[in-house]
Amino acid sequence: LDYGDRLNCATELLDATIDRLGPDRPCLRSADGTVWSYGDLRAHANQIAAVLVGELGLVPGNRVLLRGYNEPWLVACWFAVLKAGGVAVTTMPLLRAGELATMGEMCRPSVALCDHRLTEDLERAEIPGLTTMAFGSSAPEDLCVRAAEQPTEFPDVGTAADDVALLAFTSGTTGRPKATMHFHRDVLAIADTFAADVLRPEPDDVFTGSPPIGFTFGLGGLVVFPLRVGASTLLLERAAPDVLADAVAEHSVTVLFTAPTAYKAILASGRADRLAGVRRAVSAGEALPAAVWKDVHAATGLRIIDGIGATEMLHIFIAAADDDIRPGSTGRAVPGYTAAILDDEGRPAPAGTPGHLAVRGPTGCRYLGGDRQEVYVRNGWNLTGDTYVRDADGYFFYQARTDDMIVSAGYNIAGPEVEQALQGHPDVVDCAVVGVPDPERGMAVKAFVVLNPACTREVTGAELEEFVKQAIAPYKRPRVVEFVAELPRTSTGKLQRYRLR
Ligand code: 3UK
Incomplete structure (x- = not known):
C-alpha cells in the first residue's frame, strides 16, 4: 500500500473513480428512488467545498463537525471537507447536546455542517467558536442553496498522505468517548485491504446497510468501499431491521452491512427471503x-x-x-x-x-x-x-x-457464551451476563433477562439456571437472574455491560 507522500483520499475516491469509469454511473441512491451519479456527487461536493473556503473561511487542517442522517447531502459534505483539506469530525444523529458538547470540547471544530432537522441539540451543545450551517432545506441561508451558486469545479487541496482526514469517536461501551485520528491514506487502506481482499465488491454492486456514516463501520461499508470500485450505495435514513430487509429487496441490493442483532431480527420477523438477491453480507x-x-x-x-x-x-x-x-x-x-x-x-x-x-x-x-x-x-x-x-x-x-470476563471460583467465564446459551431458551428475547461481587466465589455470574412479552407462562430464574446448565458447562450457569424490560445499549447497538455491573 504505497500511496506516495501526497494524497487526498477524496480525490482518489471520487475524481479518480470518475477518471476511470466516467461521471454517469449511479453513485448515491435514496429510499425514495432519487439517484445521484458520480458526477452529481462531485459537483455538489465541489460547490460545498467552495462555500467552506469562500464563505466560512476554512483553511486546511480546520476541523468540521458533520451531523446528519445517512443521506446524499451528508456524503457530499464529507467529501467537501476533505477536498478543502479540512478534517471531518463525524458524529451520529442519535447523539444529544451533552455528548456533542464533550466532543466539541475534545476536538474544537470551527465549522459544523448539520442536517436542518438536527440543529437543536447542536445549538444547545454551545460549542465555543463554532459556526454552524444547516443543510437539507430550501431556506435561503441553507448550505445546499448557497452551494448551488458556486462553480462545480474545485481544486482539491493537495494534502499529505499522513495528514489527518478524519476524527472518529469510539462508541464508548465503557463510558467517556475517545477521539481517534485517521490519515488520508488510512481511508484508502481499509478499502485496499478488507474490501479488496475479503469483500471483493464489483462496480455493479448495490450496497446498503444500517450503521450510521458517523460510525466508521458505516463510513467504510457505505461510502469508502462502494466508491473505491465505482459501485452505488443506497443510503437509508432509518434502517430498523424490517425496513432494511424490505429495502434490500426493493432496491436489488447486493452488498449488505449490518450487525448481528439485525440478522437475528430479520430472521425473527420472517423476512429472511428479502435477502435473496444479496451476494455479500x-x-x-x-x-x-x-x-x-x-x-x-x-x-x-x-x-x-x-x-x-x-x-x-x-x-x-x-x-x-x-x-x-x-x-x-x-x-x-x-x-x-x-x-x-x-x-x-x-x-x-x-x-x-x-x-x-x-x-x-x-x-x-x-x-x-x-x-x-x-x-x-x-x-x-x-x-x-x-x-x-x-x-x-x-x-x-x-x-x-476483556472487562466482561468473569472470574468465578477460579474459573474464567466469558459472559457472551452464557448469553448465547440463554438465547437458546424460547422465551428469552434479549439478555446480558455480568460478574457481580460474591463472598464465596469472588465473582458470581448474573444474568439480566428480557422475556418475550407474548410469553404467558411464568419463567423463573431457577428454570433459566437449569436451562444453561444443560447447554454449557454447569459452572458457567447464572447464579442470579434479574428480569428487566430492556437492556442498556450504545448508539451503535452494543450492550453496555459496565452499566449493569
Ligand atoms: C467489538 C466485535 C466480536 C470488539 C467497528 C467494524 O465495532 C466497531 O467499532 P467500535 O469501536 O467497537 C470495537 C469493538 O467491538 N466487535 C466489533 N466487531 C466484532 N466483537 N466480533 C466482531 N465481529 O469488542 C471490538 O473491540 O464500536 C466494526 C468496522 C468498524 C468499526 N468501528
Whole structure:
C-alpha cells in the first residue's frame, strides 16, 4: 500500500473513480428512488467545498463537525471537507447536546455542517467558536442553496498522505468517548485491504446497510468501499431491521452491512427471503453467534462475512469470506494485518489459550490528545480490549470484551457464551451476563433477562439456571437472574455491560 507522500483520499475516491469509469454511473441512491451519479456527487461536493473556503473561511487542517442522517447531502459534505483539506469530525444523529458538547470540547471544530432537522441539540451543545450551517432545506441561508451558486469545479487541496482526514469517536461501551485520528491514506487502506481482499465488491454492486456514516463501520461499508470500485450505495435514513430487509429487496441490493442483532431480527420477523438477491453480507460490531450464521445460511443460502473492526483501527482487520468461513469464528487476519493473542505480560500465547487480541497493520490507533494511547498501543501492537482464542489454523474465536470476563471460583467465564446459551431458551428475547461481587466465589455470574412479552407462562430464574446448565458447562450457569424490560445499549447497538455491573 504505497500511496506516495501526497494524497487526498477524496480525490482518489471520487475524481479518480470518475477518471476511470466516467461521471454517469449511479453513485448515491435514496429510499425514495432519487439517484445521484458520480458526477452529481462531485459537483455538489465541489460547490460545498467552495462555500467552506469562500464563505466560512476554512483553511486546511480546520476541523468540521458533520451531523446528519445517512443521506446524499451528508456524503457530499464529507467529501467537501476533505477536498478543502479540512478534517471531518463525524458524529451520529442519535447523539444529544451533552455528548456533542464533550466532543466539541475534545476536538474544537470551527465549522459544523448539520442536517436542518438536527440543529437543536447542536445549538444547545454551545460549542465555543463554532459556526454552524444547516443543510437539507430550501431556506435561503441553507448550505445546499448557497452551494448551488458556486462553480462545480474545485481544486482539491493537495494534502499529505499522513495528514489527518478524519476524527472518529469510539462508541464508548465503557463510558467517556475517545477521539481517534485517521490519515488520508488510512481511508484508502481499509478499502485496499478488507474490501479488496475479503469483500471483493464489483462496480455493479448495490450496497446498503444500517450503521450510521458517523460510525466508521458505516463510513467504510457505505461510502469508502462502494466508491473505491465505482459501485452505488443506497443510503437509508432509518434502517430498523424490517425496513432494511424490505429495502434490500426493493432496491436489488447486493452488498449488505449490518450487525448481528439485525440478522437475528430479520430472521425473527420472517423476512429472511428479502435477502435473496444479496451476494455479500457483512456482520460486525458484536460477535456473530454460530447459530445465527447457520440460520441465515439455511434460510437464504447466504454465507455471512463476520469481521471484527474497531474505531481505533478504522475498520475490519480479522474476517473470513466464502469457503474460508468457520461459523463461530471471526476469521483470520485480513491480508496486510497481523493478529496475535498475547498473555498478560505481552508474550504470544499458544494456540488454544485465551488472551488479549493484538493487531498491527496499515491502520492503527492514534488517540487525539494522546492520553490512553499507551493503553491501546503497546510494543507496536494495538490491543483492542477483547479476549480471543486462536486455533492452530490461525482462526480467531471471540470470547468476551476483556472487562466482561468473569472470574468465578477460579474459573474464567466469558459472559457472551452464557448469553448465547440463554438465547437458546424460547422465551428469552434479549439478555446480558455480568460478574457481580460474591463472598464465596469472588465473582458470581448474573444474568439480566428480557422475556418475550407474548410469553404467558411464568419463567423463573431457577428454570433459566437449569436451562444453561444443560447447554454449557454447569459452572458457567447464572447464579442470579434479574428480569428487566430492556437492556442498556450504545448508539451503535452494543450492550453496555459496565452499566449493569
Ligand atoms: C467489538 C466485535 C466480536 C470488539 C467497528 C467494524 O465495532 C466497531 O467499532 P467500535 O469501536 O467497537 C470495537 C469493538 O467491538 N466487535 C466489533 N466487531 C466484532 N466483537 N466480533 C466482531 N465481529 O469488542 C471490538 O473491540 O464500536 C466494526 C468496522 C468498524 C468499526 N468501528
